[in-house]
Each structure stands twice: as C-alpha cells, then as structure tokens.
Amino acid sequence: MSRSHSFSVEVAKNFKVDIALLLQHFSFWYLKNKSDNVNLFKNDYWVRMKADTLVEYFPYFTKRQLRYCIDKMIDLDLLKQDQFNDKSNDRTKWYSLTKTAKNILNISTDKIVTPTPFLSDKIVTPSDNFVTSIYKEVDIEDRYRIYIDFSAINFIIKNAKDRFEVFEMQYKKTIPDYIFFLKYYETKVQEEELPFTVNKLLGRLNRLALNWNTSSSKNNYSNTAIIPLTKPKRLN
Numbered sequence: 001m002s003r004s005h006s007f008s009v010e011v012a013k014n015f016k017v018d019i020a021l022l023l024q025h026f027s028f029w030y031l032k033n034k035s036d037n038v039n040l041f042k043n044d045y046w047v048r049m050k051a052d053t054l055v056e057y058f059p060y061f062t063k064r065q066l067r068y069c070i071d072k073m074i075d076l077d078l079l080k081q082d083q084f085n086d087k088s089n090d091r092t093k094w095y096s097l098t099k100t101a102k103n104i105l106n107i108s109t110d111k112i113v114t115p116t117p118f119l120s121d122k123i124v125t126p127s128d129n130f131v132t133s134i135y136k137e138v139d140i141e142d143r144y145r146i147y148i149d150f151s152a153i154n155f156i157i158k159n160a161k162d163r164f165e166v167f168e169m170q171y172k173k174t175i176p177d178y179i180f181f182l183k184y185y186e187t188k189v190q191e192e193e194l195p196f197t198v199n200k201l202l203g204r205l206n207r208l209a210l211n212w213n214t215s216s217s218k219n220n221y222s223n224t225a226i227i228p229l230t231k232p233k234r235l236n
Contacts, residue, residue: 015076022069027101031107079101156205171209
C-alpha cells in the first residue's frame with residue numbers, strides 16, 4: 001500500500017515530529033466531522049478511534065508509542081479526551097482539539113453547525129469520505145470522487161484502477177443513487193473491519209452491488225434515509 005503522511009513543519013519544530021503527525025491526523029477528522037456536523041458533544045466535535053486502528057494508520061509506531069504520544073498531547077493541551085459511548089462497557093476514548101491546537105492550526109472556533117435531523121445524533125465512521133477539507137486530496141471527476149487517504153474506494157483506485165473501472169461499467173448505471181451506494185459501502189467496510197487488500201475490498205463491493213437492488217427495496221434505503229453508519233474506531 002502506497003501512502004504518504006504530512007505534518008506542519010512549525011508544529012514539528014515546536015513539539016517534535018510524532019506530535020505533528022498525530023495533530024495533523026486528528027485535525028483532519030475534526031474538520032471532517034465539523035463539516036459533516038456529526039459527533040457533536042459538549043459544544044464541540046469529537047473523533048472516536050481505537051488504538052488498533054491508529055496503528056493501522058501509523059504502522060511505523062507501536063501502540064505503546066501512540067498511547068504515549070496522545071497522553072503527551074493531552075498534557076500539552078493540544079488534545080482533550082472524553083467518552084460518549086452508548087454502552088457502559090465500551091471504553092473507547094474520544095478526542096477533540098483544544099483551543100490551543102485550533103489556534104496553532106488556524107482552525108475557527110466560532111461556529112457550531114445547527115444540528116440536522118438525520119446526522120447530528122449519529123456516530124459516524126472516519127471512513128465517511130464525502131466532505132471537503134483542507135487536508136484532503138481531491139480528484140473531482142464526479143461529485144462522489146472526493147476521497148481521503150484511508151477510504152476503501154480510494155485504496156481500490158490506487159491499487160486496481162482498471163478493476164474498479166470494470167466495476168463501474170457494470171454497475172454505475174444500474175444502481176439507483178450510486179453516490180449513496182458508495183457511501184454505504186464505506187460504512188460496511190468499517191463495520192466489518194475488512195483488511196485493506198484489493199481482493200477483499202473489491203469482493204465486498206461486488207457482493208454489495210449484486211444485492212443492492214433487493215436490499216434497498218426491502219429496507220427502503222434512499223438518499224434521504226438515515227444512513228446506517230457504524231461507530232468509528234477510536235483509541236481504547
């Protein structure tokens with residue numbers, strides 16, 4: 001898997017590279033959730049991620065190193081930590097940027113989006129990729145082609161573009177609301193914790209496409225329905 005990570009040089013100079021990398025990571029998801037108006041608690045937007053998932057994003061760090069770095073970021077007043085899990089036995093941690101971090105990154109602190117009836121009370125997966133953000137690589141051929149580095153669709157395109165084009169030729173015109181279908185697929189990838197391999201991801205994509213018309217008619221899925229989003233992976 002070919003993937004690049006970036007960070008602020010100024011943050012790295014002041015706090016070291018590991019903190020700069022993680023601050024960039026959390027700021028990406030913070031801005032994404034703010035744009036989508038999801039994971040809003042205590043008048044701020046939060047990121048929920050398990051330690052194992054963070055290790056997948058940063059394979060050159062151990063889980064212990066990441067835990068230490070996050071604890072240090074909390075001590076430095078760059079991150080704040082809380083829990084908003086539905087189940088009492090779910091100890092997954094939630095993280096948000098502090099005012100200090102927002103000032104360092106020039107992130108506005110003056111606006112909370114008015115809650116919407118469909119998304120504001122939902123906990124969403126960090127792979128939900130339909131959002132504009134200053135940290136996102138954008139390839140706008142169609143509206144749905146707005147990807148983040150960690151999305152399943154983006155991974156397939158980077159590693160098996162020809163096979164994805166064959167999939168689109170077969171299904172794009174036959175699947176009602178194709179954008180919604182891709183968005184739902186991303187939630188299933190996270191929900192089922194699929195490994196990021198071309199065969200696994202494309203296999204799941206094809207199975208979902210084959211069953212989509214039947215499933216959508218049974219469940220009354222539509223682009224105005226509440227998307228059955230999964231709980232994001234966050235740090236324990």
